[in-house]
Amino acid sequence: MWEDLVQTLQETTGLPVSRRDVERALGALKATEDLWENIRLSRVPLRVLVELWRVLQEKGLLRVEEGLALTEAGRALAQEAPLPGEAFCPACEGRGVLxxxxxxxxxxxxxxxxxxxxxxxxxxxxxxxxxxxxxxxxxxxxxxxxxxxxxxxxxxxxxxxxxxxxxxxxxxxxxxxxxxxxxxxxxxxxxxxxxxxxxxxxxxxxxxxxxxxxxxxxxxxxxxxxxxxxxxxxxxxxxxxxxxxxxxxxxxxxxxxxxxxxxxxxxxxxxxxxxxxxxxxxxxxxxxxxxxxxxxxxxxxxxxxxxxxxxxxxxxxxxxxxLGTPSLPNEPIQGDLQDEEATTY
Missing domain, CATH: 3.40.50.150 (Vaccinia Virus protein VP39)
Incomplete structure (x- = not known):
């Protein structure tokens, strides 16, 4: 089932998607029903996440109401997906410097x-x-x-x-x-x-x-x-x-x-x-x-x-x-600075 999800996401988004991406996204869904926390915990491009959520909902694996909740079948699918750990230092918020x-x-x-x-x-x-x-x-x-x-x-x-x-x-x-x-x-x-x-x-x-x-x-x-x-x-x-x-x-x-x-x-x-x-x-x-x-x-x-x-x-x-001096052209850059993975502009 996971491999089918990977292939579907690759085809529908046209973006690179791995089994590990699906694993991380399912683990985040196990951890929280909050959409924004899901985005933060998944470490997966939002463009891929929204398509994954759509496919899961279509297959009866995800229920969308006030938040995102895995159904019983969805929880069974996500059983092997590890929960994302939250073990960061509270003093520095995980940065390591103050x-x-x-x-x-x-x-x-x-x-x-x-x-x-x-x-x-x-x-x-x-x-x-x-x-x-x-x-x-x-x-x-x-x-x-x-x-x-x-x-x-x-x-x-x-x-x-x-x-x-x-x-x-x-x-x-x-x-x-x-x-x-x-x-x-x-x-x-x-x-x-x-x-x-x-x-x-x-x-x-x-x-x-x-x-x-x-x-x-x-x-x-x-x-x-x-x-x-x-x-x-x-x-x-x-x-x-x-x-x-x-x-x-x-x-x-x-x-x-x-x-x-x-x-x-x-x-x-x-x-x-x-x-x-x-x-x-x-x-x-x-x-x-x-x-x-x-x-x-x-x-x-x-x-x-x-x-x-x-x-x-x-x-x-x-x-x-x-390590040395880069050889980069100092020329005008033509074209859109964004790409298909851009979601917040």
Whole structure:
């Protein structure tokens, strides 16, 4: 039966689906009836999950009411699927680092500024991580020596990573590139008020980097659009901006909109461009629920139309380091940055 489900999902979605994906999804259904918790626990692209739920319901294996409940036959099918474990440290929410330990009263000052940030809007496919996620991201870079006395580039920054980094007083310079003028104006205001070595510029990453930003930074941060062209635009520009060997990048990558086949494609892209993954912490970033959930792409597909009551969207934090200088073209990127696995834009 599981193999039949895999084949059906591959045919109906046109996406890569494995037996392990079905196992994880069934295990999540055993653990909770809440749709949003199912998405978080499954670690399977949402585009695949909604189709699996539809097929299970059609076969009488899943009952959809206020939530998602396996029927008796469904529970029998899922008997061998392991329950997802929840054994994360409550103090750091499983991240392994604490932003509260950043110097310069950075956490206190950063939290005050986040109360005034522009809201996430669909025009720019925005959705920001919790303040503690941002602070922990910066803390991990500090632990690796990628922050102090370094020149930092942030590609897309509704998470305000550049501000959090600058507030520590550690970087030599922080530059933020964002397509949203509201974010740029907000960061400029914060930099003036706090006297920070932070500058922000409106820039569409589909366009080439100005030469002054090529091979000019020690560290970059980005949460990319996860289509192949999106990864090229965000991560490729980040790699191009690094000075060379020993420089580092911090990249967010989800399971909700990125299959493991896409993860493999991303890893090949890194290796081809002289970059190696030195650390990967799954579920590191927890996202605040954005206001436009009812108008995102996946909403019509969801079998239960209820807004989430707590954060559900997560992404891994990947640290990469250059072994040499990548040979990437600094050219315009044509085409849609999203792909068929995209669901939240």
């Amino acid at each position: 932003g509260a330990r950043l110097p310069g009263r950075a956490r206190e000052r950063f939290l005050a500024w986040t109360q005034r940030r522009p809201p996430a809007i669909q025009d720019y496919d925005q959705g920001y991580v919790t303040p503690e996620s941002t602070l922990a991201r910066v803390a991990l870079a500090w632990a690796w020596g990628d922050l102090e006395a370094k020149e930092i580039l942030v590609l897309g920054d509704d998470d305000l990573t550049g501000l959090a980094a600058a507030l520590t007083g550690l970087p030599k310079r922080v530059v933020v590139l964002d397509a949203d003028p509201r974010i740029v104006r907000f960061l400029e205001e914060a930099a003036r008020a706090e006297g920070l070595p932070l500058e922000a510029h409106v820039h569409d990453l589909r366009e080439p980097l100005p030469e002054t930003w090529v091979h000019a930074f020690h560290t970059f941060f980005t949460d990319p659009v996860e289509g192949p062209l999106g990864l090229q635009a965000f991560v490729g520009r980040g790699l191009l901006a690094l000075k060379g060997e020993g420089c580092a990048g911090y990249v967010g990558l989800t399971h909700v909109e990125a299959s493991l086949a896409k993860w493999a494609q991303f890893q090949r892209f890194l290796l081809e461009n002289q970059a190696v993954i030195t650390e990967l912490r799954d579920g590191f970033h927890l996202y605040e629920n954005w206001d436009y959930i009812p108008s995102m792409r996946a909403w019509p597909w969801l079998p239960v139309k209820r807004l989430p009551e707590k954060p559900w969207y997560t992404s891994a934090l990947i640290r990469l380091e250059l």
